[in-house]
Amino acid sequence: MAVVQVAEDLVPVADTEHCKAEARSEPLHACRSPAGALPALPPNPGAPRRWEQRADGTAELPSPPPAPNRAAPRSHRTPPTPSRRPVGRVPLYPGHIPTSPLQKALLAAGSACAALWDPYRHDMVAVLGETTGCLALPTLRDRMRNDPEGYRILQERPRIRLSTLDMARLRGLPDGALGREYIRFLEDNKVSPDTRMPAKFVDDEELAYVIQRYREVHDLMHTLLGMPTNMLGEVVVKWFEAVQTGLPMCVLGAAFGPVRLNARKLQVLATELLPWAVRSGRNASCVLNVYYEQRWEQSVESLREEIGIFPPPAVRV
Known part of the structure; x- marks a missing residue:
């Protein structure tokens, strides 16, 4: 008892x-x-907790067993943090800046105003060409794909930079060779191919190279057309490029560039140079389909004839 x-x-x-x-x-x-102590009962996780007797005869309630480490229900788990970058806004190539249609429109408007105010702002001209060339660039790319030499250019992606040019060899070519006349143009007008801005706002890696190639052969267009880098020469080249490429940037430059010319140069442009530039642009094959790096030894006259560019008028530009 x-x-x-x-x-x-x-x-x-x-x-x-x-x-x-x-x-x-x-x-x-x-x-x-x-x-005389209480018996030790086998552990039973489901049974109520029992009082335990201490060595001094007092009793205490043991500490509760640790809670099992169970995973939270799926509905209560913290969802993974989504990426902050919107879908479709991932850079497609080094230096690419993804932009929305609205952003492109704002960039186009701002760069157009800046380029018209100062036609020598090459950075603004570059932005204008990239943000307005969404229709012309695919057409140029397709023309390059359908030409054997143009297709090889798209595959090999050559670049015209000071680091890729053998300046000493080009200077040593005979007068009249494309390479020699190109170096002469760079030195006489104090320009460099390295000043051409890299593409940033074109949302296609291949189209970005197409517009980059257009920029890097721009000085070669001056060489083939025999035009300097003054305002009249730039307007003539822009008319030729507008007919050749259909780029809105070229069209705007050709249309608004003459407002900076004086009366004499306007007359020369209207009567001599403009008709020749338009006829040559229509008659010539795509100038982006020429692998110029492999034509340095070819004479300028021979290359003009091959492409379909008429000899320039004998007028002082």
């Missing part, structure tokens, strides 16, 4: 019933240890 009394004093009601149930199935002495 004393054993039951001790158990009732130390164990809650629910535990007393459990001990009584065990006492009915086992002898009474099995419920007491030799030292």
Whole structure:
């Protein structure tokens, strides 16, 4: 009877019933240890927590077992942080700046105003060409793809830079050779192919190379047409390029460039140079389909005839 009394004093009601149930199935002495302490019951995670007896005879409630490390329900899990970059705005090539149609329109308007105010702002002219060439550039690319030499240019991606030019060899070519006349043009007009801006706003890697190629052969157009870099010479080249490429930037330059010319130069342009530039642009094959890097030794006259450019008028530009 004393054993039951001790158990009732130390164990809650629910535990007393459990001990009584065990006492009915086992002898009474099995419920007491030799030292008189409460028996050690087997662990049962689902059973209520029992009071434990300390060494000094007092009782304490043991610490609860640690909670199982269960994964949170799928509905409560923190969703992965989405990328902040909008779909379709990933750079497509080194230096590419993705822009929306609205951004392109704003860039085109601003660069057009700046280029008309100062035609020698090559950076603004470059932005204008990239943001307005969405229709002309695919046409130029297709013309290059359909030509054997143009297709090879698209595959090999040559660049005209000071680092790729053998200046000493080109200077050593005979007068009249394309390479020699090209170097003469660069030195006489104090220009460099390295000043051509890299493409940034064209949303296609291949089209970006097409407009880059157009920029890098621009000085070769001056060489083939025999035009200097003054305003009259630039207007004549722009008329030729506008007919050849259809780029809106070239059309704007050809249309608004003459407003800066004086009366004498306007007369020369209207009567001599403009008709010749338009006829040559229409008659010539695509100037982007010429692998100029492999034509340095060819004479300018021979290359003009091959492309279809008429000899320039004998007028002072």
